[in-house]
Amino acid sequence: MASKSSGGDVADLPGFFADLVRCETRLYNALNDRLRERHGIVTSQFEALRYLRDHPGSRVADLAAEFAIGIGATSKSVDRLEKRGWAVRQPNPSDRRSSLLALTDDGSRLADAAEATVTDALAELIGGTLDGSSGSAALQAISKLRSLLEGNQIGTPTG
Numbered sequence: 001m002a003s004k005s006s007g008g009d010v011a012d013l014p015g016f017f018a019d020l021v022r023c024e025t026r027l028y029n030a031l032n033d034r035l036r037e038r039h040g041i042v043t044s045q046f047e048a049l050r051y052l053r054d055h056p057g058s059r060v061a062d063l064a065a066e067f068a069i070g071i072g073a074t075s076k077s078v079d080r081l082e083k084r085g086w087a088v089r090q091p092n093p094s095d096r097r098s099s100l101l102a103l104t105d106d107g108s109r110l111a112d113a114a115e116a117t118v119t120d121a122l123a124e125l126i127g128g129t130l131d132g133s134s135g136s137a138a139l140q141a142i143s144k145l146r147s148l149l150e151g152n153q154i155g156t157p158t159g
Contacts, residue, residue: 028124036119039114048077049103049111052087057100060093070157086110117144 025110041049051066052058064074078101081087086107089099105109130139149155 015111022097027122031118031123035114038065038117039110041110041114046075046111046114048081049086049107050115052101052103053058053108053111059098059100061098063101064157068157081107123139 028043031046033044035041035046038084039044039046047067048063051063055062060071060075060078064071065076068073078089086104088102088103088104092098092100129135
């Protein structure tokens with residue numbers, strides 16, 4: 001079903017969705033390949049490491065909420081980061097039922113190195129497509145859509 005865009009044009013929402021998902025998948029896969037080759041990690045591990053670096057003292061529930069994934073899957077991901085020596089769980093002084101997460105020095109160095117790789121890869125893969133006013137409009141539209149979805153808790157896992 002087509003809907004009207006703000007300019008009066010008919011927007012192909014199913015086509016937009018297909019393009020958005022395929023772009024995300026291809027970019028994610030490309031980053032996986034680059035990160036695996038250079039750092040021995042995948043994109044989801046990089047995202048978790050970067051989040052923990054930028055949000056010290058986070059809980060598993062905070063990671064799950066940020067990435068809209070279940071608590072169980074998030075906890076298993078943190079287990080794998082711990083096993084590799086990149087993160088640690090520490091007792092939460094305000095809630096004994098949860099732990100606070102922290103990066104180790106190795107995890108912090110890895111997050112920084114991998115971020116440089118991701119930044120370079122994204123510049124190579126999409127940098128030239130986001131130039132000018134159309135790129136700015138695309139960035140604003142995606143940001144607005146994400147804010148709307150997150151603000152209304154649309155697509156948030158229930159478990």
